[in-house]
Amino acid sequence: EDKVVQSPLSLVVHEGDTVTLNCSYEVTNFRSLLWYKQEKKAPTFLFMLTSSGIEKKSGRLSSILDKKELSSILNITATQTGDSAIYLCAVDALNYGGSQGNLIFGKGTKLSVKP
């Protein structure tokens, strides 16, 4: 059965800390891995990764995929209270559900950044 596992499930840090969130997956016919940030309502897109070893970066956030280890990490440097959210990892597996474009989500990591 295809699955995506995120760790830790929750994390409390102080402003200025650097955090690393983990995502591992076991899927057939992997196509891409996506990271989303969910604050109160709709998840918002952060990164999409398809190639191993190529870092995607946006401000203080960065992410990289390791296809050999079937995993990805999301790094946040110099955390701020506004980074408090649930971070969701999802994998797009080509044959999942018999169609393209269906995402398998992990349970998410709840990050709390204290002032």
Added chain:
Amino acid sequence: DGGITQSPKYLFRKEGQNVTLSCEQNLNHDAMYWYRQDPGQGLRLIYYSQIVNDFQKGDIAEGYSVSREKKESFPLTVTSAQKNPTAFYLCASRARGSYEQYFGPGTRLTVT
């Protein structure tokens, strides 16, 4: 402004009643999805539709039904057969050839 709208934001129903959640998009996306999110859980796929007049069951379709009569609209009905309907429901859409799904703001359904 292009986007996905879901209504209502909050919905309260009595047990035994069917309820329909609305999802509309003006992004001209072909595919649309319904997810359910419970506390401490990720998103679980209920139903999805790749084109108009066609839809497929996801992982947890029991007790739910959908229709896709128009490209822009993908309403979800939570029937009385759904044993634990209280949850946060998210609708998403995706453009053909894209991996990214865009999410609506969600509807929080409470059934008592």
